[in-house]
Amino acid sequence: ASDIETITVLKDAASAAIYGSRAANGVILITTKKGKAGQVRIGYNGYVSFESANTNPMKPVSNFADHMRYMNEAYTNNDQEPVYDQMFIDEWERNPNDPLGHPNTDWVKEIFGTGIGHNHSVYMQGGTEKVDFYGSVGYNKNEGVVENAGYEKYHALANITAHVNKYLDMGMNFKGWYGQADMGGMRGEDGSFGTGWSYATTPAQIFKYKDMYGGSQDPTSIGGANNPLQSQYSTRGNNISRNGNAKFFVKVKPFKGMEIETNLIYDYFDRNYKAIPVFFPQYNFANMTIVSPAGGQSYITQNNYRNQRNYYDVIARYNNRFLEDRLGVGAMVGGSQEMYTTENEKISRKDLTDISLSVLSAANGEISTLTGGKSTWSMRSYFARLSFDWMNKYYLEGSLRGDGSSRFLKDNRWGWFPSFSAAWRISEEAFMKENGIFDDLKLRVGYGSLGNNAVSNYAAYSLYGQTGAVLNGEYISGLYAQSAANPRLTWEKTKTFNVGLDFALLNQRLSGFIEYYFKKTTGALYWLTLPGAGGDWNGQTTNLADVSNKGIELNIKWNDHIGDFRYGISLNYSHNKNNVDKFRGTKVSDMDLSGNIALWEGHEIGSYYMFESKIIRNQADIDAIQALIDRGKNAAEPYDPYQGLNLPYVKDGKVIAEKALGDVMFLDIDGDGKIDADKDRTIVGRNTPTDILGLNLTAGWKGIDFAVYMDG
Numbered sequence: 001a002s003d004i005e006t007i008t009v010l011k012d013a014a015s016a017a018i019y020g021s022r023a024a025n026g027v028i029l030i031t032t033k034k035g036k037a038g039q040v041r042i043g044y045n046g047y048v049s050f051e052s053a054n055t056n057p058m059k060p061v062s063n064f065a066d067h068m069r070y071m072n073e074a075y076t077n078n079d080q081e082p083v084y085d086q087m088f089i090d091e092w093e094r095n096p097n098d099p100l101g102h103p104n105t106d107w108v109k110e111i112f113g114t115g116i117g118h119n120h121s122v123y124m125q126g127g128t129e130k131v132d133f134y135g136s137v138g139y140n141k142n143e144g145v146v147e148n149a150g151y152e153k154y155h156a157l158a159n160i161t162a163h164v165n166k167y168l169d170m171g172m173n174f175k176g177w178y179g180q181a182d183m184g185g186m187r188g189e190d191g192s193f194g195t196g197w198s199y200a201t202t203p204a205q206i207f208k209y210k211d212m213y214g215g216s217q218d219p220t221s222i223g224g225a226n227n228p229l230q231s232q233y234s235t236r237g238n239n240i241s242r243n244g245n246a247k248f249f250v251k252v253k254p255f256k257g258m259e260i261e262t263n264l265i266y267d268y269f270d271r272n273y274k275a276i277p278v279f280f281p282q283y284n285f286a287n288m289t290i291v292s293p294a295g296g297q298s299y300i301t302q303n304n305y306r307n308q309r310n311y312y313d314v315i316a317r318y319n320n321r322f323l324e325d326r327l328g329v330g331a332m333v334g335g336s337q338e339m340y341t342t343e344n345e346k347i348s349r350k351d352l353t354d355i356s357l358s359v360l361s362a363a364n365g366e367i368s369t370l371t372g373g374k375s376t377w378s379m380r381s382y383f384a385r386l387s388f389d390w391m392n393k394y395y396l397e398g399s400l401r402g403d404g405s406s407r408f409l410k411d412n413r414w415g416w417f418p419s420f421s422a423a424w425r426i427s428e429e430a431f432m433k434e435n436g437i438f439d440d441l442k443l444r445v446g447y448g449s450l451g452n453n454a455v456s457n458y459a460a461y462s463l464y465g466q467t468g469a470v471l472n473g474e475y476i477s478g479l480y481a482q483s484a485a486n487p488r489l490t491w492e493k494t495k496t497f498n499v500g501l502d503f504a505l506l507n508q509r510l511s512g513f514i515e516y517y518f519k520k521t522t523g524a525l526y527w528l529t530l531p532g533a534g535g536d537w538n539g540q541t542t543n544l545a546d547v548s549n550k551g552i553e554l555n556i557k558w559n560d561h562i563g564d565f566r567y568g569i570s571l572n573y574s575h576n577k578n579n580v581d582k583f584r585g586t587k588v589s590d591m592d593l594s595g596n597i598a599l600w601e602g603h604e605i606g607s608y609y610m611f612e613s614k615i616i617r618n619q620a621d622i623d624a625i626q627a628l629i630d631r632g633k634n635a636a637e638p639y640d641p642y643q644g645l646n647l648p649y650v651k652d653g654k655v656i657a658e659k660a661l662g663d664v665m666f667l668d669i670d671g672d673g674k675i676d677a678d679k680d681r682t683i684v685g686r687n688t689p690t691d692i693l694g695l696n697l698t699a700g701w702k703g704i705d706f707a708v709y710m711d712g
Helices: 013-023 064-077 086-094 107-111 228-232 430-435 619-633
Strands: 004-010 027-032 038-051 115-127 131-142 151-165 168-181 212-214 235-252 258-277 282-284 289-292 299-322 327-350 367-390 394-405 414-425 438-452 463-471 474-483 492-505 510-528 540-562 565-582 592-594 597-599 607-611 613-615 664-666 681-686 691-701 704-711
Touching (some): 619 664
Parallel strands (some): 212 282
Antiparallel strands (some): 038 115, 115 131, 131 151, 151 168, 168 235, 235 258, 258 299, 282 289, 327 367, 367 394, 394 414, 414 438, 438 492, 463 474, 492 510, 510 540, 540 565, 565 691, 592 597, 597 607, 613 664, 691 704
16 A cells, blocks of 8 residues: 555546446556655555454354253244253353353354454655656565464565656556465365354354364254364465566657557466365363364365466557647547466365375375366457546546457457546636635536446357266267357446536535436346256356446545644445346246345346245234134135245144244235245345445544544
8 A cells, every 4th residue: 555656536437438348337546656856765654453353243142051041942932842951051050160161152252353464565766867766565464353364465566767868758667466365264175265163153162272172062962063263274285376567668758748658568466275174173171072083084175376467558648738728638549459368277186195295196096176277368449538628617528449359259349438528617717716615616427338348258159068978888078068159249338427516615625526327237248047958058148137227426525634633534425226127027937036136127136035024013913824824724725825834833723822923924915815935025125235324534643644434
């Protein structure tokens, strides 16, 4: 962060459109620091942070006696025998101060703690009339909020610019980092991230005592025996990432206002992951016996991933003022080309000859995984922009960008994205300057089109996978179609209209904006599952849905200082509503359902499609349930109105009031007397918020900064 000069966020369509497909969700422009002519400066930046998890929503039962009572109650409510004898409950209550023999563990408190992070960097900045430079090296470490889940990174940056003469600048920028993550959370031969700490365990368990891990001390063995702390140390190895980015540029300034720039960029990222299991015994600390011996399937997994990006562009810019500086004219035209290459190899082999070894040749068992792959994609772009301003009061701008993506076939490869914007700086009008209220007041309006090509590199083609079969006693290798081709696949397009008002007053201390926007996305890229009757393929990527979003955004900031003490307050509010305008249709059968999340025409994205329910609060609710049961029982052809749903408060066709109160009742939406999954489920909300509120507090004094961020 100490190497950053400026951060600019572009959200309106007209500003973002020139960046093409990269701007599908907005643009964040980050400029790193550069050299300055004059005396060489050497400095240090650093900070220490304290992080903790919000565990307020997680309130597990930590008293094991209470845990046993609740379990007995649950079994009884389900017409089953209690699982814990009263003698066990009494025993635990008689020994509240015996943590080894009768533990009462709150697993949330035991696992989550305060993580300390710190960052340090040293920089050097300087230059002459001919050369300026900026360089830095740094170190960052974050312990994480659970054990063995930390991360550390070394980073470096160098920016050098040579001013050859008044017509020519040349330079190089380099930045890179090396990072290593702790192995906590890595699971299994696939090297995926797991959350062994994230599911509850019995309170009758001690996670660790004198370098020994505990198992369940539940006398019935009913409670789960997950030891989340042990889980964090169950894998050893390494998880290393590296990144390097190099840029070479040339700027030519042939005459006033004209600049021609070319950039050549190479970006490289790799990740090396190696995992070996670690086995620990689990103890019952009440009698110091092993309840689960150490051991298991040994293996070693190694996974290498590399990504390379080659980028080249040429851009010509012209900016000048005419008519005694009243008319400003800006123009830009350019083109770019880039190619991405991704490669990976993964091998996993079982049966290490010695569990302490950590190389592939030390395993002599089955090779359970042996895969590798390579993919490439490229894009060529052309772009242009023209802008005018009159007396810094009236602004007009238009741009056009074309992107050709290798992810689409030739006839659908190119997408063209225009944008227009206009603004009126009202504060520059004479009638506004007279009142002296506003330092800045600007009304702006914009329209722009953006494209999205975020699909797999070969989504338009039929893809094949390896398979095999035994024929006449011999294994024959072959191929099968994994996905269906879609030659019509093309760009997803989003058209946005926005109008906003920016303001600043009280000597720029109070500032902000209010904005309304409307977005319309057409041809949204979507993975469509195909019927099995078509073959073994599992689906096809297609331009299937149209989605609209509309909302408002509000930002108010106050920044001031008292002597050397600076402080600031920023309030952000946004309101958004979306709708799926076009999908397959409005019938229930047209919906795409993933679990209980529906994509359905006429409804919001991320809508929950579920049975509508309510809490049973009184006798009237109980009577309504009984009436539904009796209706099915007394029908000419009796039926179960709950279609097999298990209701623990119903026995022999009767509602048991003491069990029902506080439980859940499902509503018969269509009134046919049945709780039917096809007819009585409905949209009951969505998984994304409609309103978001954020508050930022900042303060600083003589180079010491403090910040608090809150949102909800």
